[in-house]
Amino acid sequence: MAIYHLHVKVIGRKSGSSAVASAAYRAGSRLRDERLDRAHDFSAKRGVVHSEVMLPENAPEAWRDRERLWNDVEAFEVRKDAQLAREVEFALPREMNQAQGIELARDFVQGEFVGLGMIADLNVHWDMAEDGMPKPHAHVMLTMRAVDENGFGRKVREWNRTEMVERWRERWAELANERLAELNIDARIDHRSLEAQGIALEPQSQIGAPAKRIEGRGLEGEGTEADRAELHREIARGNGARIIADPALGLDAITHQQSTFTRRDLAKFAHRHSDGIEQFDAVMGALRGSPDLVELGKDISGEDRFTTRAMIEAEQRLHRAAGLMAERERH
The missing domain is CATH 1.10.10 (Arc Repressor Mutant, subunit A)
Structure with missing residues (x-):
């Protein structure tokens, strides 16, 4: 059954996070962290079926390299409590196959994030849930500053607004349901709360907590x-x-x-x-x-x-x- 899940959070130094380590874990890859002078190796991680950096117009082509991109973010952000990236995590419909799920994720990321000027590091995971069925979902790490051919510019405060998150939540449900209908799949998702839908059940988390602590500190104990x-x-x-x-x-x-x-x-x-x-x-x-x-x-x-x-x-x-x-x- 298709489920709705879309969660937005900020990855920042205040919680002890590293943008390079976060990117390495989500991509299931090995990246060298120049600020910390160490490598983050998650190349043994399974379930990553698609991984790419999507650039808006005028962004330096060099930033298609994940390691270069997030090391440049780390170097540009000098504050000890700097906000390094925004992450959007969303569940893909189980009823779709991998190719359909990846295409849907790319279309959503292109339209809602890259189209606004963000660089998007998209990784699609096709894990298995406790019930033995696929648990497909996407992690998108997003830059928080305007970019042009010369590099990073100002922080775009409009991207932090609550109204923007609500737009993403609603648009994800609309796009997913449009695609499900096009594929003649009898399933749909709803971004509204269960109460708003008239369902008398208490909400439960949709995607389990990460299996590993990826930055070593600053995450929940x-x-x-x-x-x-x-x-x-x-x-x-x-x-x-x-x-x-x-x-x-x-x-x-x-x-x-x-x-x-x-x-x-x-x-x-x-x-x-x-x-x-x-x-x-x-x-x-x-x-x-x-x-x-x-x-x-x-x-x-x-x-x-x-x-x-x-x-x-x-x-x-x-x-x-x-x-x-x-x-x-x-x-």
Whole structure:
């Protein structure tokens, strides 16, 4: 099932970060850090399926070299608490293949970041999630200053505005949904909160915390990671209890993303919104036993496909409305 996730953060020296180390980790490569006089080697990292530096017009061609780019950023920013880069991380639809996901990520980055004058270091990761399914996502490190053929200029404060982040969040959902429709994939994402969508479940994090501490200091400690994991389980338990009590909540959440779904889609949803095998089984039982669940038969792949009574009724209303409009046009 397609999920919505887009997160923006700043990479800065105040937290002990290095732009070169951050870039090396996200690209799964080895880069020499001139400021720290050391190499950051993440070339053993798996799952990086696409990596490129995208330049706006008039940017020096030399900055297509990732190592040169981020070392120049480090050299230009002299303050001890300097903000070095902005990172945008977003989930790609699982329903797309790698080529489609990479093309979508590149189009979004070109239109929303490079087109505004930012240099974008794009890396697409195709990791595996806990449920054994792909967890495709993109990391984009962005420069924070205006650039021209002579190098870096002023910091562009407009790129820090909350309205800009909201624009990116909304535009990502629009572009992803347009592409899903073009590919005839029955899935969609929504940048709005669950509450705004009318879904009575508590939000859960979409992409897990990084498996490694990449800069050695300045990132959350082990205690914070443990607290985050426990909070995630607590929210999952709460959502599982809500779905068991009223499975219509779960079915409504599923059909906000796709109008029909398979048994595997149900299992993915139950896995995400439960804690432990016992609650998973209970959530699955509640969903499968709901009177709102409608079995449609097997699809072209031979999988059982389902929808809900609410979706069927909504489609029937649309057909009736279309029929009335056609009748009026004939008269």
